[in-house]
Amino acid sequence: MFLYILFIILTATNPSPQSLAIFSPNSASLFFSTAKMSHFGRSGPPDITDTYSLLVLNITFRTSADDLFPLFDKYGKVVDIFIPKDRRTGDSRGFAFVRYKYADEAQKAVERLDGRVVDGREITVQFAKYGPNAERIHKGRIIESFPKSKYRSRSRSPRRRHRDDHHKDRDYRRRSRSRSYDRYERDRYRGKDKDYGRQSRSRSASPNYSKGRGRGRYDDDRRSSSRSISASPARRSPSPRKSPSPRKASSPRGESPDRRSRDGRSSSPRSVSPRGRPADSRSPSPRNSDVDE
C-alpha cells in the first residue's frame, strides 16, 4: 500500500516524456502547445521577437488558421498564425495575423498571396502596422519587444500617442468594433426578443442618434440600455394608444419576461424605477421626451 503511494508520488514527480506521450496520444496538439503556437492552443503570444507579422484582411468568417497555415507556409516559415475572435460569440472577426520568421519570406507571401481568392473571397495580405500591444511596427517587425522597466515609460508614451494621434483611425476602429458587437448583439436581441427588438429598433425615429454613436460603445450601450428600460415602459404606453394592435398577439404577458430578461442582463431592476414609480411610469417622461426629441 505504501509502496503504491510511493510509486504514485515518484511517477508524479518524475514524469517521463514517454508517459506524457502515452497520456497524450494527440502529439500534434502537444507539439503545437510546446511550440507555443497560439494558432491552436491558447498559449498566448509566443515569442514575437524578430518576427514579421502580416495582416490578412477580407478573409471569410469561416476561414480558420488551419486553412491559412498551408497557404502561407508554402512561401516561408510561418511562426504563428492568429485569428482574432469575438469575445462573446467566439467567431472569427474576418482577419488574421500571420507571423513569418524572415522578412523576405513575408514579403514574398505578401506579393504572392495578396489578392488571392481564399474560400471564395479575395484576401488582402499586408504588413501589420501595429503590434500586439498597439505598438508601431515597421514592415511587420516589432521594433521594440516588451522592454524592461526603465524603457517601459518610453514604450508607453509613444504607444498612447500613436493611438491618440490616429484619432480618426481610432474612431473608425471603435466604430467598426461597436458595429460588429452591435451587430452580434442585435442579432442576439432579435433572436431572443424578436418583436421587442424590432419595436425597439423601430424607434429609429432618431437618425441623428446613429450618427452620434461614434463616440463610444460603452456609453452608447449604457445610454441605450438605461434609455430603453426607462423609455420602454413610457414609450410603450402611448404606443398602444396610437396603434392599438401593432404587435397583434405576440404575447401580452411576454413583455414581462422579456423586460426582466433585459434587466437581468443589462441593469438592475431598480433602475427601472429610479424614482420609485414603476407602475405609473406614464407621467414621468420629461427626460424621455427630451431624449427622443
Place this chain on the structure above:
DNA sequence: GTTGAGCGTT
C-alpha cells in the same frame, strides 16, 4: 443561416 471596415491572444 446572415454581415465586411479594419490591426491581435494567457
